[in-house]
Amino acid sequence: MNNLKEYLIPFVGLKIGKHQFDYQIDNTFFKNFDYNEFNDVSVKVDIVLEKKSTMLELDFKHKGTVNVPCDVSGEEFDLPIKGKLKLLVKFGDAFNDENEELLVLPHGEFQVNVAQYIYESIILSVPLRRIHPGVKDGSLSDVIQKLESLSPKENKKEEQQNNDIDPRWENLKKLLTDK
Structure with a gap:
């Protein structure tokens, strides 16, 4: 997981307001999570961080393609995917990520790791049944x-x-x- 340092967003030095972060996701990102369902990945992730006085709002949007095998024919094809995720970050006594839309960070924390949220939003945007367009x-x-x-x-x-x-x-x- 040390390869995911680029997904740490330091928010302490940022001014109050909106800030844009862009990431290009490929297979190496998913190797960090030991996930090998995709043959090839090309997904662009845009994150808008809105810093407020007492909390942070993170809006994730991703769009791209994943190369997967067809469930019917076994042929590999590029499946277009897109999705959104909204995350609120508040500050409390202890770290808590039990709620999928709310993250509680300890008061002394100065950065937020967005890698897990990027991973989950991409995985959840892939349909359960993947059918090659040629079959349809x-x-x-x-x-x-x-x-x-x-x-x-x-x-x-x-x-x-x-x-x-x-x-x-x-x-x-x-x-x-x-x-």
Whole structure:
């Protein structure tokens, strides 16, 4: 975690008002967190720190792409992501980061580490299901055809058994669907 010193924002010397901080995130950032779900990362993070007399307001915005494998086809593709995060920093007796929108720093603290918040906001902006755009629009038709050929087919014996069912049971099945 010593490689994350550039994500320490010293706020003691800053004047009251808004201050802009920009970061370009790549794979080396995620290696510090032992996170290897992304093949490649190119995300720009903009942080606006508004210093007030008794607290700090941090507004995180990120936009960029992460290269991930498709959950359907296995093909790698660049997934565009973007997101926002608002963080209030107050001062108290002890460090407390239990609330995701409020950070309490001890009174003597002179800097805030934003690396964890950048990491979490990028990870949470990636959808749970990652589908290649070619699967949606049909341009990966050879992959789709292969998946369809490998999909399970209904067994012919089961079809025959379904046809040999007593008609009285069929009427009972209708009761289940006629709710």
